[in-house]
Amino acid sequence: MRALLVIDMLRDFIYKDCVLPVNGAKKLIPPINYKIIEFREINEPIIFICDSHDEMDEEFDVWGKHAVEGTEGAEIIDELDRREYDIVVTKKRFSAFYNTDLERILKGLNVDTLVITGVVTDICILHTAADATMRGFKVIVPENCVATVDEEKQKWALRHIKEVLDGRID
Numbered sequence: 001m002r003a004l005l006v007i008d009m010l011r012d013f014i015y016k017d018c019v020l021p022v023n024g025a026k027k028l029i030p031p032i033n034y035k036i037i038e039f040r041e042i043n044e045p046i047i048f049i050c051d052s053h054d055e056m057d058e059e060f061d062v063w064g065k066h067a068v069e070g071t072e073g074a075e076i077i078d079e080l081d082r083r084e085y086d087i088v089v090t091k092k093r094f095s096a097f098y099n100t101d102l103e104r105i106l107k108g109l110n111v112d113t114l115v116i117t118g119v120v121t122d123i124c125i126l127h128t129a130a131d132a133t134m135r136g137f138k139v140i141v142p143e144n145c146v147a148t149v150d151e152e153k154q155k156w157a158l159r160h161i162k163e164v165l166d167g168r169i170d
C-alpha cells in the first residue's frame, strides 16, 4: 500500500506575502491536487504533514517565526483538495517522523511506499525521505510536486534522494 504525504503546504510558506515564501510553491497546487485525486480514487491514504510550532520555538533562531500553532499561517492552504477524513500529522522539526505518530499510522495502514510532495525539497522533504528510508519505507518523489528556494538546491536534494537514499524520482 502507498500513502501520499503532502508536506508543509501551509499559508506561511505558499503565499507571496507570507513569512517564509518558497518560489514556485504555488505551481505545485495543480500537480499535488492531481495526485490527491489519484490516491482518493483507489482509496490509498492521503496524509497532510504540517509544521506547527510553539510560540517561542528554538527553530525560529534560524528561520524566523513561522507556522505557529493555532495561527492562520499554520493552516493548510484552501486550494488543496483536502477532505475531513484525510489524516493530518503535525510536526515541530524537519522530519515528519520526529516526535510524531506517523510511523505508527503508516504501519497500521500497511503502508510500505511513500509518495512525498510539498515543500521544501532540500529540508523537510529530504529529511522525511531519509527518515522514511531508514525505517524501511520505499520513497517516491514526483519532481513536479516538490519545490524549494532555488534550482540548485532542488537538483541537489533530488539527486541525494535518488543516489543516497535509493528513492525514485518521477
Ligand SMILES: [Zn+2]
Binding pocket: 051, 053, 059, 066, 067, 092, 093
Ligand atoms: Zn518549521
